[in-house]
Amino acid sequence: MDFRFTDDQLTLAESVRDYLAGTHGPEVLRRLDAEGNRDPAIWQGLTEMGLTGLLVPEEHGGLGLGLVEAALIAAECGRACLAEPLVDTAFVAVPWLVRNGDLADLGAIAAGERQMPLPHVLNPWVADGEGSALESVDPLRNLVMFPAAGSADPYLLDLGALMSAAQLVGLADAMLHQAVEYAKIRTQFGQPVGAFQALKHQLASCAVAVEFAKPAVWRAAEALQDGGESASVHVSHAKVAASDAAVLTAETAIQVHGAMGYTYEVDLHFWMKRSWALNGAWGDRAWHLKRIDQAVIGGTMPIGPEHTFA
């Protein structure tokens, strides 16, 4: 029993964080927003980092890592508000293809030559798919109508929900950071507004929500990797907790920014809108609560102090 990431996992996440911080800052999001949303150079960079092949088995040209590593990287993608379909392709589609023994495209995905956002019947639309376009509140999310050939596989849904949850904790972290930095420099009544307890306490409440959503996400990643009986319930817990933390942090962050927060000029809106989008994707709050309900109140899963991990 050891609820810690390995040094290798932490090093990997840190290198992705540093890479995205250096190459994919808010100025890049603004440029993409102005110039057609996607830039092949960004995808190329992600491929060169090995991220498109993170979960592709080594014999197919990937790194052969697992869902815990993928969840850690997905959180970094959320932190950077990455718009490219990396998570959908590499962390959702790849493990699903591997599970189904459908290995034909893995080499091309690892090499960055294929993007594969998969439709699921629970999602009414798909980002970065082929079809008639829809407009999302998230300006960097390229939505198309749901293609007829969507899967109803619960494992695919679990993968999508888990990776959304991981992105949401990263998004929440980033929004909290932006709000804190703004509160330090914006001065009113002769002091930084962040010195007022009214703001401090709201931001501290966000920190509590985010810090207690994270371990639920990591636990769900481990459970889905292991394929335990109750893995789906833990994924639902992760999705609800991460969504709630991100929505709370988004609303708090805009409030802390005051009128500036209501402008298109402040970076916050990209993160906030991605949070709203992922909140409803891969099973919305009500859907996941229902699954928890069946397990906890319905009694299909043992609960109590001796069942923390079983």
Next chain:
Amino acid sequence: MDLVYTPEQQAFRAEVRAWMEAHVPKEPLVTLECREGYDQHVAWERTLASGNWGMVTWPEAYGGRGLDLIQWLIFEEEYFRAGGPNRANQNGIFLLGPTIMEFGTEEQKARFLPPMARGEVIWAQAWSEPGAGSDMAAIQSKAVRDGDHYVITGQKTWSSRAAFADWGFGIFRTDPDSKRHKGLTFILFDLNSPGITRRPIRQLHGDTGFAELFFDEVRVPVENCLAGEGEGWNVAMATAGFERGLMLRSPGRFQATAKRLVDLYRAHEAEASPAAREAVLQAWMQTQAYAYNTYAVASKIMAGGKIGAEASLNKIFWSELDRMMHRTAMQILGAHAELKRFGNGQINQWLEGYIFSLSGPIYAGSNEVQRNIIAERLLGLPRVGAG
């Protein structure tokens, strides 16, 4: 990340489970906050000690089992699974014990720790004063050196366990010219010393758990001072760290409450509101999240890490979670919530628990103070008035 128990950990769980099933009282004890209940709880401490289950995380040399933190979590899970009573010895196990181990002399360790482990001496804490609550550095009670004694004069309040306990600990101003955090000394004292008057305070529920303590020239030998004169603030901060940190409230306690809440909901499903249903699901989710986080922190500490201001996140989370769960139970109970005993004579433990849960966000550093700590030390926001 390895979320599987080793065979040794599983065997340890089985050992705790067997002992608890054989020894935990079948009927709930009377509340700890009255004479009868206090005596029952102290008797339970001695039963625990007889099986060497009193101070499981303490080193064997002081009457413990030297368990690591994962074993401690397993112990606590089984303790609360079995419905183990609240611990009368809480102040000793988690506050004073670790503090003496860190700051005490060998003589002090040998003198104070074994009787604490055996449940023979129950300790009260004495931090707050009428003018020093959240602002503990405003302490005024004085300890004046007179030969090989301190002479203590002053007043402490909200002193938990002090109505019935044997000994107390707190910080006192030993340098009369000092201000704020300086000139304070950590002193242990016999609550039956001449000059001490205890006035039990009737609490919200009507019983007496904490007390006011009046010190009228109480003579305490200087060897009862911990870590040297003037070091009181540092020692107290370390103690408060233990309290807020990992060990004050183990996840098992709250997971047991969540499980009881699910059972309560099922029994009242027909008339309960949809909001109560979602709150019940939140109870499971949040108690699990608290457990995961505690395992994560325990793993970090076992690998040589430390817990700092994150302890404030914990304290806010469990105290507001506990209040939410009991509030939900009260809502599910509806008209029955106000009854101290149900029609069948059974004590309404949800009511007692709800009232107790209201103290959680206040004691051990109010949640407002905790939010300031998070904002300033974890998030890096400027201190109030820092302009």
